[in-house]
Amino acid sequence: MSEQTPMSAAAGQPEITVTRLMLLVFLPFASGYFLSFLFRSVNAVISGDLQADVGLSASQLGLMTSAYFLAFASFQLPLGVLLDRFGPRRVNAALLLVAACGSGLFAVAQGMTGLTIGRALIGLGVSACLMAAFKAFVLWFSPQRLPLLNGWLLAFGGLGAMVATAPVERVVAWTGWRPVFLVLAAACVASALLIWRLVPDRDLGDGGRATVREQVAALGGIFSSDPFWRAAPIALVSQGASLAVGGLWAAPWLRDVAGFERAEIGQALLLFALAITLGFAGWGTIAERLSLAGIRQRTVAVFGIGVSSILMLLLGLQLPLPVIPLWIAFSFFATSGTLMYALLTQNFSGMLAGRVNTALNLMVFIGAFGLQWGIGVVIQYWELADGTGYDPMGYKVAFLLIGGLQVLAFLWFIRPRRRGPTA
DSSP states (O other), rough: OSSOOOGGGGGSSSOOOOOHHIIIIIHHHHHHHHHHHHHHHHHHHHHHHHHHHHHOOHHHHHHHHHHHHHHHHHHHHHHHHHHHHHOOHHHHHHHHHHEEEEEEEEHHHOSSHHHHHHHHHHHTTTTHHHHHHHHHHHHHSSSSGHHHHHEEEEEHHHHHHTTTTTTHHHHHHHHOOHHHHHHHHHHHHHHHHHHHHHOOOOOHHHHSSSSSSHHHHHHHHHOOOHHHHHHHHHIIIIHHHHHHHHIHHHHHHHHHHHHOOOHHHHHHHHHHHHHHHHHHHHHHHHHHHHHHOOHHHHHHHHHHHHHHHHHHHHHHTSSSOOOOHHHHHHHHHHHHGGGHHHHHHSSGGGHHHHHHHHHHHHHHHHHHHHHHHHHHHHTTTTTTTSSSOHHHHHHHHHHHHHHHHHHHHHHHHHHHOOOOOOO
């Protein structure tokens, strides 16, 4: 398998310029990741509409929305095998058609069951967008370009999150939420066609020739390693909390705790999404530049994740602090958790990079599913008598619990490494 370095033109294929590669490889995959993040975040804007139109409780809203994360997480391990065996072009294009079906079902669903199935199909359909792009970049670009390309790709996801805020809120206010998902279904089909028609095929090396049994067996070594279980808990509760809160509960928090109106919430979410976009684009660059000054990437990740944990606790305490700057800071620092992917893969052979990334991604989205649903379960205990929202105490309890889990995972990650007996 050739995940350590991209193949060169010497492998028997004509050389393609970087500009052409950006058009044929980067932009098609970036379109899929843009939609993935838009889907991930859009329910935060339409949460009130869903509760009013379909009559969902807080726990039902959390469960239905988090079905995206459950389906996404459930497919990560087979996804790593499929990407290594069949290539990112085929896998991502096919799955985006599944997302189109899910978005169409979500648009016409009349109850909790249909909405949940539609949301789960969306999660399954976009589950390859990030990992397929990472795989394609390894196959087509030089290793020196990968940090920059990965950062740009993540920034495209941030743009999707930005579109899912004030712009979508304005469209929903005009057309309702159902037409939005019909348009998104068509966008998924268009993205699948772009990937299928534009992205060139590439020799997958040993990964395309290894048996499924051999590829699956390699996962055992990943899941039994100390580096993986050192990183997995902090990825689960830091990245998972960022996705769970930013993808749904930030908007109700602004309504019930800060007293924002709908238009104000949309504008605030747009600022938060902008901070996420800058964080995605910035943390990789920050880590790379500081490494030239002798500061390890692990140190940068520890700093960023530590600050985001403190900010989560501050959000839970509901102190009289400026709300918007606090949420913007949390949104920016929470994206530092994406550095964990690069840190973890350094502990394994480059041939396992795809499966290492999807294994860690599995933990992130298990955390996102559990935390997004769990927040709804907690705050429902403090539902207001008139049914218009939830008492701030519910958010305080939920956010402080998450902050506490983040602190524990942080301490687990930075604990001293075991050293074997000396001679």
